[in-house]
Amino acid sequence: MPEVTAAAARHPSVPVDPARGEQVRALDRAHVFHSWSAQAKITPMALAGAEGSYVWDYDGNRYLDLSSQLVNTNIGHQHPRVVAAVQAQAARLCTIAPQHANDVRNEAARLISELAPDGFSKVFFTNGGAEAIENAVRMARLHSGRQKVLTRYRSYHGGTQTAVTLTGDPRRWPNDWWSSGVVHFFGPFLYRSTFYAQTEQEEADRALRHLEETIRFEGPDTIAAVLLETIPGTAGIMVPPAGYLAGVRELCDRYGIVLIFDEVMAGFGRTGAWFAFDHFGVRPDLITFAKGVNSGYVPLGGVVISDAIAATFDDKVYPGGLTYSGHPLACAAAVATITAMREEGIVENAARIGEQVLGPGLRELAERHPVIGEVRGLGVFWALDLVKNRASKEELAPYGGTSEAMTTLLAALRRRGVLPFANFHRLHVVPPCTISEAEAKEGLAAIDEALGEVAGFYEG
């Protein structure tokens, strides 16, 4: 266990029990098969409890959760209103099959459709984000009568077969044995421009021209959908330049293509708005969501369906379904989460922390640490693009891999009482939307010190 030098503090309800921690780790290694991992090469951290922006291990060490786990605990850990709602629902009605009408499922769907633009009356519930993608794509294909889906390199859409095939990161490579109908293209990303652009405007224009050419050469009449993470998350938090999403909308309208915005990671407050597309005034035809809808207290995802697409299935059977679609415990958690987020100004807090604390704080770190090549993000959704050299922009770790520099950085953060989220050469700063100004500053101070420990890896 690393020695925690800062922010170590006991939580009264989390007993310190190192022996239990050892046992939890041992049983995990004996019986639990982990996602995306070589099983013999991992040493999962055993966590005993959590509250608000913090988690605790069995040794009594407290960690500021700058990961929101997998960028899902938007409302923070153990929010009392969500915990109480799940408990009350469990006492009242734990489960009910999807073919029956249910009050809490109705209310979750009503609240979600109220947050979406006008003309999105219906919600199809799934157990998580990947299934939301599976079903959105199925709806788009059946609605359009077309087969292909265009999606971006530098994206993640989930681990099930269709979703991983649509993904544009290395997790697709070993799974890519049935990719018929999926075509990847490049989105705008000025810092590492594919289009030799010098300005955001050039990047947006050229990325749109590239997309239109891809559509023309693939055959517009064969394309069911364009699927985009509104703001790509795990792939690097690239906020799209002005005009890009509106341009994609125009292309989809011109060629009769369904536009799907994947809001699984960026939605429900993460960017300081309910949906990330709210920042851009562009509406899709289908919206996928999961994670922040109920902060993952009980697994839930889904598709918010525009009325035109929903009408396709008024008289025609929708050929898809799940035993737990609209599970009452998950829906009760969503109702309580959305209600608490509204009443407690949690989305506004995420916007304010981004504008006043994390954005300025991270940019200030970039002035002092040359290893930070670029700071990107908004709300509580930030990425530090870490480089060996600012001129060449060579990444601090290779694409799809890690490096001594990155493992040193992550260990330095843990030693300072921070739970980080990293992907390849990037550090993502993605705390709960409820994070306070003092907690955000505590995180910035730890990142500042930890970056000092990797200064020697900078080669510029």
Ligand SMILES: Cc1ncc(COP(=O)(O)O)c(C=O)c1O
């Ligand atoms: C943008 C996006 N889409 C889809 C998914 C898949 O969601 P899940 O892991 O709930 O299946 C993720 C997960 O990280 C995601 O970030």
